[in-house]
Amino acid sequence: MPHSLVLQLSKRDLITANEQQVLLNAFGRQLRFKAGAEIVADGSRPMTSLILSEGIVGRAKILANGTRQISALHVPGDFLDLHGFLLKTMAHGVVALTDCLISVVDHAVLKNITETAPHLSRMLWLNTLIDGSIHREWIVRMGRMSATAQVAHLVCEMFVRLEIVNRTVGRTFTFPLSQIVLADILGLSTVHANRSIQELRRSGAITWQNSRIEISDWTMLVDIAEFDSTYLCLDFEPR
Amino acid sequence: MPHSLVLQLSKRDLITANEQQVLLNAFGRQLRFKAGAEIVADGSRPMTSLILSEGIVGRAKILANGTRQISALHVPGDFLDLHGFLLKTMAHGVVALTDCLISVVDHAVLKNITETAPHLSRMLWLNTLIDGSIHREWIVRMGRMSATAQVAHLVCEMFVRLEIVNRTVGRTFTFPLSQIVLADILGLSTVHANRSIQELRRSGAITWQNSRIEISDWTMLVDIAEFDSTYLCLDFEPR
DNA sequence: CGTGGAATTGAGGCCACTCAAGCAGTGTGG
DNA sequence: CCACACTGCTTGAGTGGCCTCAATTCCACG
Numbered sequence: 001m002p003h004s005l006v007l008q009l010s011k012r013d014l015i016t017a018n019e020q021q022v023l024l025n026a027f028g029r030q031l032r033f034k035a036g037a038e039i040v041a042d043g044s045r046p047m048t049s050l051i052l053s054e055g056i057v058g059r060a061k062i063l064a065n066g067t068r069q070i071s072a073l074h075v076p077g078d079f080l081d082l083h084g085f086l087l088k089t090m091a092h093g094v095v096a097l098t099d100c101l102i103s104v105v106d107h108a109v110l111k112n113i114t115e116t117a118p119h120l121s122r123m124l125w126l127n128t129l130i131d132g133s134i135h136r137e138w139i140v141r142m143g144r145m146s147a148t149a150q151v152a153h154l155v156c157e158m159f160v161r162l163e164i165v166n167r168t169v170g171r172t173f174t175f176p177l178s179q180i181v182l183a184d185i186l187g188l189s190t191v192h193a194n195r196s197i198q199e200l201r202r203s204g205a206i207t208w209q210n211s212r213i214e215i216s217d218w219t220m221l222v223d224i225a226e227f228d229s230t231y232l233c234l235d236f237e238p239r
Numbered sequence: 240m241p242h243s244l245v246l247q248l249s250k251r252d253l254i255t256a257n258e259q260q261v262l263l264n265a266f267g268r269q270l271r272f273k274a275g276a277e278i279v280a281d282g283s284r285p286m287t288s289l290i291l292s293e294g295i296v297g298r299a300k301i302l303a304n305g306t307r308q309i310s311a312l313h314v315p316g317d318f319l320d321l322h323g324f325l326l327k328t329m330a331h332g333v334v335a336l337t338d339c340l341i342s343v344v345d346h347a348v349l350k351n352i353t354e355t356a357p358h359l360s361r362m363l364w365l366n367t368l369i370d371g372s373i374h375r376e377w378i379v380r381m382g383r384m385s386a387t388a389q390v391a392h393l394v395c396e397m398f399v400r401l402e403i404v405n406r407t408v409g410r411t412f413t414f415p416l417s418q419i420v421l422a423d424i425l426g427l428s429t430v431h432a433n434r435s436i437q438e439l440r441r442s443g444a445i446t447w448q449n450s451r452i453e454i455s456d457w458t459m460l461v462d463i464a465e466f467d468s469t470y471l472c473l474d475f476e477p478r
Numbered sequence: 479c480g481t482g483g484a485a486t487t488g489a490g491g492c493c494a495c496t497c498a499a500g501c502a503g504t505g506t507g508g
Numbered sequence: 509c510c511a512c513a514c515t516g517c518t519t520g521a522g523t524g525g526c527c528t529c530a531a532t533t534c535c536a537c538g
Contacts, residue, residue: 091470135374143426187382231330
């Protein structure tokens, strides 16, 4: 089984054997983090970028009043801070939401790829563009959708993203995030996140218990969420 | 005066005379759009990317119930859809919020740059990474900040971004967007956007009348907005 | 069997929403 | 030159979604 990163890239364009080799050679040491651990500190200037191999990770920002907002969610195969390669200074923290396994790539190696492997560089660029596309969708979700629709949208997105890296089984997947974390993703209070999840359950589109989500009615779920997967860039084509 | 795009890139790293030439040679024909015009359609597959020379542009998505959410705002020197180069299919529309002047770059030319000019390619990549960084900040803003703080944050961001491209005069700048558009940016109703602006005016941090914003008390404004410019990537350093 | 974290429920309040009307500035046609 | 539309800003009133605080239940685990 290829690494989830290769699965993700190969979903969007052909990654040659040679390019795969370059990528895997770029991987340095592996790190493990416990759920709740801070992986990259807000304001830091990392010299490496991180690739998630197992677990779920969030990009988070803590506000003055102590509240937290999670601005991105990551599944296996995602880069956690590829943007740090060029942005240099982190404007948010990166936090493990479950136990995680992570691989490290030196920025020097990334720079070398940009100097010698144009197509692979474009695919890494694409990786960050998909990040951005997801961000925009979240902005739309947060700005104009009801709490219940937001939950539905998140479930749709997670299902599709996890399916690409073979972390779904049929119409089900495990999603071991507490409702406290969910609330920080959706920009809601814990109480209201809970009630919104309940309402979505009552709709009959999903069942969700003990970190296990089953999509009982995909059509209904998509309808509630107004979900259109275009923003996830799922087409295989030359880039 | 160099083009605003060069101003923006040169703020973050040295752009050589040769690189500037490559960029300006990439510019194709110019287009004009009236305020309110659709520049790129949601779902389309453009073969070019657009650079804004004059005016203000938004990336927007219309929901089923007819409401609109603007997920990004663009000032002169910004690429409007550089992400379209690799994402291929637009997952949102691009709309002129004022009268605009725009330059066109063929994707083929961009591809050639990625094949032959690694550093310039990284700077274009950086451009899209800053986009993404702004998206994340907006998510935080929308998820966890009060309406008034949101307005304050937007004013801070717009001031800094416009200052880089010389569109500010002292502590003032023109911001010719209606409150209807403002509401679509902030994810609020028009009425509440209006009341939030009024509250910010009452605080004494700004005056805002007839599309002209003056920042009377930058420190107070930053304080209300919890504004930290790190996410705008304003440091000049090798990338 | 006690403990602690997470999920759930209840009650009350506030922030933001909708609907609707009034006002001000600007452009247009008679 | 004025009546008039038209658009955008402002205000009022009433409603509802989401919030806070607090208590209770549930469940995994030592």
